[in-house]
Amino acid sequence: MAALYKRKLEERTVYRVVGKSVSGKRKEKTFRSRSEAKKCLASLIRAEERGENWVEQKSFLELANEYMQASAVGRDGKRPLEISTLHAYKHYLDAFILPMIGDIPIGDLNRDKLIELIILLKGKCKSVKTAEHALNLVKAILNWGVDRDLISKHCARNLSVQPNTRGPKKTPGTFSDDEMRRIYASLRCLCTYGSQRDIDRWRAYAPLVLLLATTGVRISEALGLRWEDFSEDYSHVSISRRVDTLRRGMTQEDRVGDLKTTNSYRRLAIVPELRELLVFKLRTSQSPWVFASKSGYPKHYHSVRNHCWVPLLEHAGVDHRGFHSLRHYVASSVMLEGKYLEAFKMLGHHTASFTMTQYGHVIDDGSDRFSEISNDLLDKFREQRSEAVL
The missing domain is CATH 1.10.150.130 (Tyrosine recombinase, N-terminal domain)
Structure with a gap:
């Protein structure tokens, strides 16, 4: 039977829990805290009641x-x-x-x-x-x-x-305003010039790129959109699911899952140009999924990356970054305008403090105004001191 013993070592007290192994050999553990020792003892007693022992x-x-x-x-x-x-x-x-x-x-x-x-x-x-x-x-x-x-x-x-x-905090990889202008110009060019087959292909991808660049949704959330998620006039969209990458042992249905947190479920505004692209896309769509493959299931991340994103960045002459950089761009742009609550709501983070931790570095730290603030405080102190003298 396991037992608890108290022992003094020089100026401190320790507590030993003693039990037996399968062969009957004595085995013990030492704790500085009596409460921890009692927890260990209780655990061993329950193990003995189940027919187990220390070594098992x-x-x-x-x-x-x-x-x-x-x-x-x-x-x-x-x-x-x-x-x-x-x-x-x-x-x-x-x-x-x-x-x-x-x-x-x-x-x-x-x-x-x-x-x-x-x-x-x-x-x-x-x-x-x-x-x-x-x-x-x-x-x-x-x-x-x-x-x-x-x-x-x-x-x-x-x-x-x-x-x-x-x-210093590492800045998430994002695009500059100039790089975003070049990406957008390349997208318009690819949707206008070239063979009809290439134009149709880029017009099918354009709504996805514009959605990511103007709402900050995750690529998995964008690929999980269905036509029913949009309002009647396509002015708003509800983010309510995500689509994962297909892995070994998964079915197409297994790819569809819930969002990360409760705050990830959100309703976002759609810019007018994106509405027009979506309406155009709906005319030729035969799937309930907005961004569907030929099989009718949601497109795969690697397919979109290889056939859309990488060629688009090469055409724009912009260094390669992942889709998530568009989310960083949206977050940084909104935060720089001082719209911190809006950034938290748009991104769907679990807490507002997480948004500030991730993107707080883009905010003006106010260091240029520290001297002004210190002088204001000193003036207030002087005024209070003068009143006290009077």
């Missing part, structure tokens, strides 16, 4: 597999994760995490092992952001183990992949 703790691989299975059907009453998310999680596990810590019992995952994992992630992942996502998955799996009383605590809570060095 699950390996991280076993816990990760259970976590993935539960996520696919919906963990703890939540809705199932998107197939694309599960696909990304599986890649993180197979490529980075499991080869390093998969065989280790979850109760034996110490800080040193996790720091080794972080070093591995920094070396193997393409970016710090990818490494951070992988570490967050490890934390989520271990948190799930804590919630299920499989372990009392874990050492990954305060660990991070991000470097401690500080510097």
